[in-house]
Amino acid sequence: ANKKLLIVAGDGIGPEVMTQVKRVIAWFDKRQGLTFDVGEELVGGVSYDKHKTPLTDEVMGKALEADAVLLGAVGGPKWDNLPFADKPERGLLRLRKEMELFANLRPALVFDALAEASSLKTELVKGLDIMIVRELTGGVYFGSPRGIETLPNGERRGINTQVYTTSEIVRVARVAFELAQKRSKKLCSVEKANVMESGVLWREEVTKLAPEYKDVALSHMYADNCAMQLVRQPKQFDVIVTDNLFGDLLSDCAAMLTGSLGMLPSASLGATDQQGRRRALYEPVHGSAPDIAGQGKANPLAALLSYSMMLRYSFDLAKEADLLDTAAKNVVAKGFRTGDIMSPGATLVSTTGMGDEILKEL
Ligand code: NAI
Numbered sequence: 028a029n030k031k032l033l034i035v036a037g038d039g040i041g042p043e044v045m046t047q048v049k050r051v052i053a054w055f056d057k058r059q060g061l062t063f064d065v066g067e068e069l070v071g072g073v074s075y076d077k078h079k080t081p082l083t084d085e086v087m088g089k090a091l092e093a094d095a096v097l098l099g100a101v102g103g104p105k106w107d108n109l110p111f112a113d114k115p116e117r118g119l120l121r122l123r124k125e126m127e128l129f130a131n132l133r134p135a136l137v138f139d140a141l142a143e144a145s146s147l148k149t150e151l152v153k154g155l156d157i158m159i160v161r162e163l164t165g166g167v168y169f170g171s172p173r174g175i176e177t178l179p180n181g182e183r184r185g186i187n188t189q190v191y192t193t194s195e196i197v198r199v200a201r202v203a204f205e206l207a208q209k210r211s212k213k214l215c216s217v218e219k220a221n222v223m224e225s226g227v228l229w230r231e232e233v234t235k236l237a238p239e240y241k242d243v244a245l246s247h248m249y250a251d252n253c254a255m256q257l258v259r260q261p262k263q264f265d266v267i268v269t270d271n272l273f274g275d276l277l278s279d280c281a282a283m284l285t286g287s288l289g290m291l292p293s294a295s296l297g298a299t300d301q302q303g304r305r306r307a308l309y310e311p312v313h314g315s316a317p318d319i320a321g322q323g324k325a326n327p328l329a330a331l332l333s334y335s336m337m338l339r340y341s342f343d344l345a346k347e348a349d350l351l352d353t354a355a356k357n358v359v360a361k362g363f364r365t366g367d368i369m370s371p372g373a374t375l376v377s378t379t380g381m382g383d384e385i386l387k388e389l
């Protein structure tokens with residue numbers, strides 16, 4: 028049977044960039060015989076408008092049955108004043124939670140032609156290709172006790188708790204080790220074992236796994252140093268694995284090494300089900316960009332590169348993923364640019380225009 032893809036394009040530029048992904052899916056079907064069963068459903072504000080909820084149970088069920096979910100973006104000013112439970116973002120959070128997506132993969136990859144767009148000197152980032160694996164369902168964002176309490180002396184106290192269990196650490200570390208095996212075989216595990224108990228446990232558990240991945244060179248680094256090293260000499264890294272909080276900060280930091288939000292893909296991987304399938308959701312890092320929505324200005328490359336991550340990580344289709352990644356690189360190298368990555372002398376193209384160039388290049 029064909030693998031099942033669920034597309035939830037969402038709001039704002041979500042549908043615009045996903046339209047280009049659908050063209051590429053059709054190209055692979057026609058030219059490479061790569062056929063998926065593609066379903067399409069609503070999530071976010073568009074779902075709220077129709078069903079009064081940002082994600083229906085029916086769509087949630089379809090996401091759980093799919094081999095991979097592709098998401099555009101959710102949210103926008105139209106829905107900003109809804110109660111918290113109805114907000115578009117809740118649709119995405121529910122997907123992440125019920126699919127148990129515990130490993131967030133954020134590549135920071137710099138196309139040679141765009142190295143000047145980085146916040147750093149060109150030579151520091153040219154050829155950069157690193158992957159940050161962020162633990163996504165545990166740690167201080169979810170630990171209890173949490174809350175704001177009033178002390179007997181009248182002072183108030185805000186509480187969050189950083190907690191990690193061995194199984195939470197081991198499963199995300201395994202994802203990172205396996206990725207490192209498929210890449211440059213270097214893994215850097217990041218915590219603050221010097222001041223945090225969860226960091227001590229993290230380091231111990233990751234170290235214990237190392238003998239199972241003898242081909243991977245494992246190193247450890249404190250998170251504050253890692254932030255510094257990412258800016259000082261980012262090319263020293265291959266795969267970084269870290270917790271939810273540090274991963275949030277370090278992945279945003281690494282993102283800016285690459286220059287544009289419109290170029291950044293991501294994957295979130297979850298538990299393996301009874302049939303041996305790993306739940307997975309692929310989405311561009313950017314949001315719904317209401318400022319440019321509906322104008323044909325959105326850069327579809329982040330969404331297209333997310334699709335290529337799906338081919339690579341959910342279906343082991345490295346050759347097909349390379350084909351798409353190379354097409355994206357070549358199109359940019361030939362000077363075709365959407366507004367967000369525009370530079371002097373380059374050719375400005377629309378969202379559809381970028382899709383056209385990708386298809387020509389393929
Ligand atoms: P944003 O990522 O939507 O936009 C930030 C800036 O980057 C804007 O100027 C936008 O035009 C530009 N930009 C983003 N993606 C682009 C692309 N593909 N091509 C060209 N330019 C691009 O973040 P913002 O403005 O903070 O949030 C807008 C809405 O999106 C909010 O409702 C927010 O909650 C939602 N959001 C949703 C996310 C998701 O669905 N995963 C992630 C981040 C924000």
Ligand code: MG
Pocket residue numbers: 275276279
């Ligand atoms: Mg963040």
